[in-house]
């Protein structure tokens with residue numbers, strides 16, 4: 001098969017974000033699979049309060065599928081542009097790094113596909129160093145203003161006490177790894193979720209992220225799923241106020257990427273329109289449409305099951321043992337009732353609909369398919 005091979009030299013920037021499904025939607029006239037996320041472990045040294053895959057974390061796990069099986073399935077994806085590696089903590093076991101992660105990243109590099117890994121960055125530097133020649137984006141979560149926050153948030157679901165000194169050691173390791181990897185040329189993208197803890201502290205968190213050498217600050221609302229489903233949900237006005245405050249106090253030279261926001265161009269509220277106008281016009285600020293189910297699927301590398309997201313709420317709808325990823329994706333796109341709920345598209349607003357979890361959280365009774373972008 002003549003698979004799509006993208007240019008290996010195009011650099012990620014506010015004007016080039018291949019994870020955003022709007023680009024391939026425009027190019028192809030329909031959503032196509034351009035992004036494959038792989039879950040390479042369910043182990044993690046932390047148990048964050050908000051963990052979106054917390055219910056899937058385990059203390060032990062079995063054998064992974066053969067690397068070749070996954071590489072063969074990736075090779076069949078005609079329009080592949082990005083891969084993401086996630087967990088658990090993907091770097092938790094050195095063998096996973098060596099035997100699975102590095103070969104997947106090498107494959108991506110050779111094919112001209114951009115790559116991302118999601119890590120808490122608390123593992124030994126020597127493991128991260130192995131990724132330097134291949135990885136495009138090291139994605140970390142950063143929701144803290146100090147080690148106390150990290151201790152409180154990062155081990156909330158441990159089920160046993162974790163001492164402050166032990167948490168502080170990990171916090172310091174994360175910051176040191178970020179600084180060192182950044183100075184060695186790695187692109188660190190730190191994500192902060194807007195939730196009941198962080199919404200008043202975003203400028204301070206932003207400053208720390210900058211000091212850690214990160215190139216990009218990502219901001220998303222917290223998803224009320226898995227461990228986070230029992231946490232308080234912010235109102236839309238609290239969330240908008242938090243975003244304005246962050247924009248007022250950020251470093252305008254740093255790329256800020258906002259994703260899965262619950263504000264849409266079809267809103268009749270002037271405050272929503274004004275926030276969107278601001279986000280569209282601020283320097284170095286981008287709004288990313290949600291990749292989940294639009295241009296991306298997630299593959300569990302222990303079972304081969306394919307999901308729309310790495311969140312466990314929507315059941316698997318295929319398995320790589322028997323089917324091609326492109327075929328599974330087409331079936332999701334055309335037949336799955338959940339996709340039919342949110343697969344709207346207003347091109348003038350560069351919007352291709354809400355994230356399913358965000359829509360459920362804030363707009364349970366809204367039919368987005370019946371709406372259209374209002375301004376522009």
Ligand code: SF4
Pocket residue numbers: 264265266267344345346349351352353354368369371372373
């Ligand atoms: S694509 Fe959907 S969510 Fe976005 S502006 Fe249009 S109707 Fe609203």
